[in-house]
Amino acid sequence: MSITTVATQPYSDQKPGTSGLRKKVPTFQQPNYLENFIQSIFDSLEGHQGATLVVGGDGRYYNRQAIQVILKMAAANDVGRVLVGQGGILSTPAVSCLIRKYQAFGGIVLSASHNPGGPNEDFGVKYNVSNGGPAPEGVTKAIFERSQAIDSYRILEAEDVNLDQLGAFQLGNLRVEVIDSVTDYAALMEFLFDFDQIQQFLTSGKVRICIDSLHAVTGPYAKAIFERRLNAPAGTVRNGTPLEDFGGGHPDPNLVYAHDLVETMFGDDAPDFGAASDGDGDRNMILGRHFFVTPSDSLAILVANATRVPGYRTGLAGVARSMPTSQAVDRVAEKLGIDCYETPTGWKFFGNLLDAGRATLCGEESFGTGSNHVREKDGLWAILFWLNIMAVRQQSVAEIVADHWATYGRNIYSRHDYEGIDTDRAEALIRGLQDQLGGLKGQTLRGYEVAYADDFSYTDPVDGSVSTHQGIRIGFTDGSRIVFRLSGTGTQGATLRLYLERYEADPSRHQQETQAALADLIQIADQVARIQELTGRDQPTVIT
Ligand code: G6P
Numbered sequence: 001m002s003i004t005t006v007a008t009q010p011y012s013d014q015k016p017g018t019s020g021l022r023k024k025v026p027t028f029q030q031p032n033y034l035e036n037f038i039q040s041i042f043d044s045l046e047g048h049q050g051a052t053l054v055v056g057g058d059g060r061y062y063n064r065q066a067i068q069v070i071l072k073m074a075a076a077n078d079v080g081r082v083l084v085g086q087g088g089i090l091s092t093p094a095v096s097c098l099i100r101k102y103q104a105f106g107g108i109v110l111s112a113s114h115n116p117g118g119p120n121e122d123f124g125v126k127y128n129v130s131n132g133g134p135a136p137e138g139v140t141k142a143i144f145e146r147s148q149a150i151d152s153y154r155i156l157e158a159e160d161v162n163l164d165q166l167g168a169f170q171l172g173n174l175r176v177e178v179i180d181s182v183t184d185y186a187a188l189m190e191f192l193f194d195f196d197q198i199q200q201f202l203t204s205g206k207v208r209i210c211i212d213s214l215h216a217v218t219g220p221y222a223k224a225i226f227e228r229r230l231n232a233p234a235g236t237v238r239n240g241t242p243l244e245d246f247g248g249g250h251p252d253p254n255l256v257y258a259h260d261l262v263e264t265m266f267g268d269d270a271p272d273f274g275a276a277s278d279g280d281g282d283r284n285m286i287l288g289r290h291f292f293v294t295p296s297d298s299l300a301i302l303v304a305n306a307t308r309v310p311g312y313r314t315g316l317a318g319v320a321r322s323m324p325t326s327q328a329v330d331r332v333a334e335k336l337g338i339d340c341y342e343t344p345t346g347w348k349f350f351g352n353l354l355d356a357g358r359a360t361l362c363g364e365e366s367f368g369t370g371s372n373h374v375r376e377k378d379g380l381w382a383i384l385f386w387l388n389i390m391a392v393r394q395q396s397v398a399e400i401v402a403d404h405w406a407t408y409g410r411n412i413y414s415r416h417d418y419e420g421i422d423t424d425r426a427e428a429l430i431r432g433l434q435d436q437l438g439g440l441k442g443q444t445l446r447g448y449e450v451a452y453a454d455d456f457s458y459t460d461p462v463d464g465s466v467s468t469h470q471g472i473r474i475g476f477t478d479g480s481r482i483v484f485r486l487s488g489t490g491t492q493g494a495t496l497r498l499y500l501e502r503y504e505a506d507p508s509r510h511q512q513e514t515q516a517a518l519a520d521l522i523q524i525a526d527q528v529a530r531i532q533e534l535t536g537r538d539q540p541t542v543i544t
Pocket residue numbers: 018019113322345346347348364366368486487488489490497
């Protein structure tokens with residue numbers, strides 16, 4: 001086996017986005033495209049020589065091929081040891097868990113999260129640092145800059161390795177350990193939650209649950225945890241085998257893309273609890289029988305009930321939510337007397353708060369919830385958290401939510417997405433809003449008085465870094481809000497996200513239908529932003 005240095009030329013489009021470098025598979029398959037990016041990662045890191053890296057992905061098309069390249073390049077770039085998940089499978093939270101547990105130098109996650117997979121669909125490469133979280137902007141910037149100057153990469157000439165066989169072997173000077181994808185992650189879950197109590201609950205005959213892995217990475221994790229460890233009946237986990245194209249589906253756990261699960265949970269003879277995770281396992285959707293829990297409410301409820309589960313028995317240092325996430329959790333934090341941070345969209349903004357011990361639980365409206373146990377959001381963690389609370393309280397999802405609303409009031413909430421719209425038009429829409437910000441305060445729109453209107457900016461309380469232009473907020477005097485922002489994760493055109501929130505204190509009005517309750521705010525949003533006119537759409541692509 002020998003190391004070769006291969007001459008190459010930069011690709012201009014290797015700038016990592018919100019969650020690493022995400023492109024269509026054919027883009028990654030261009031000559032040296034993946035190699036350039038991986039070499040740029042190694043070239044930008046200091047201290048990886050002799051160190052341990054964790055490598056794995058969500059099983060999508062090109063996962064295995066990419067891992068072979070990464071292992072050979074790690075061997076040629078003096079990495080000491082790589083822990084790789086069996087079959088190349090590791091969920092995003094599992095990578096984070098492994099980096100922390102084995103004090104690895106970092107990790108490479110192969111995933112495009114909730115985007116579809118397949119030969120003409122999406123692939124992605126993300127680098128995580130030693131705290132287990134996504135690389136901060138300084139690191140991704142250095143990787144991009146290096147990718148623009150790269151003229152060669154190093155690779156070990158070797159046979160492909162067998163990723164399916166557990167065990168350790170040498171690849172040149174690199175020690176490769178193919179590890180079970182689930183064991184360490186499952187152990188962490190067992191440490192945080194009362195598995196005995198959940199098991200009793202699930203085998204009591206009183207509840208039926210349904211976990212949908214959408215043919216993506218959480219299948220093996222969910223089967224091991226729910227069916228084997230917690231003794232839920234076989235078949236509890238559906239779509240539990242990771243497929244390279246996710247069965248042709250869109251592995252995003254929301255009301256639109258997880259339609260089979262939604263049909264089951266809203267059908268006759270629906271189970272008591274249903275949940276789904278996304279492609280790489282960091283998102284979650286929670287459903288009760290004929291009941292959808294918004295991610296914003298889910299966060300608030302986990303925070304309110306945190307001391308009922310072992311991992312958070314001693315209380316929370318603080319909580320954090322992304323700006324567009326509803327203010328339901330703020331009310332809980334206030335009652336608990338803990339800090340509540342409002343950050344820009346993107347899990348990376350929670351990293352400093354978690355590392356500094358200022359926040360214990362975090363969440364986003366985009367179906368992400370997590371805590372300081374890892375540095376990624378964590379879908380199965382949220383599902384187990386819910387089941388643990390249900391087991392302790394012996395209550396259904398709907399009962400727990402109704403009780404929460406009765407105590408704190410309801411932040412009625414919805415998100416409307418306009419996907420694949422023309423980028424210029426989307427930017428014009430945001431500019432139009434920016435131009436109006438100065439004049440909105442004090443105006444009354446359909447009976448709602450504007451209390452503030454701004455373009456959100458965030459100063460990180462730990463390192464003082466400032467992030468500007470993070471979304472347009474229009475807040476009203478009764479606590480209602482309308483938020484507009486453009487998605488940072490799409491790969492085609494632009495996606496406009498409109499977030500709507502109204503506070504309702506009166507329990508007799510808590511069971512209102514969400515869209516009807518938000519109708520006035522929806523009208524105001526269209527009036528102010530001229531959504532229909534500028535996007536050419538008369539309704540959103542997705543409503544969650
Ligand atoms: C990814 C990030 C999340 C973020 C979401 C927002 O999933 O990991 O932290 O909330 O993207 O996506 P958007 O498309 O709204 O920019």
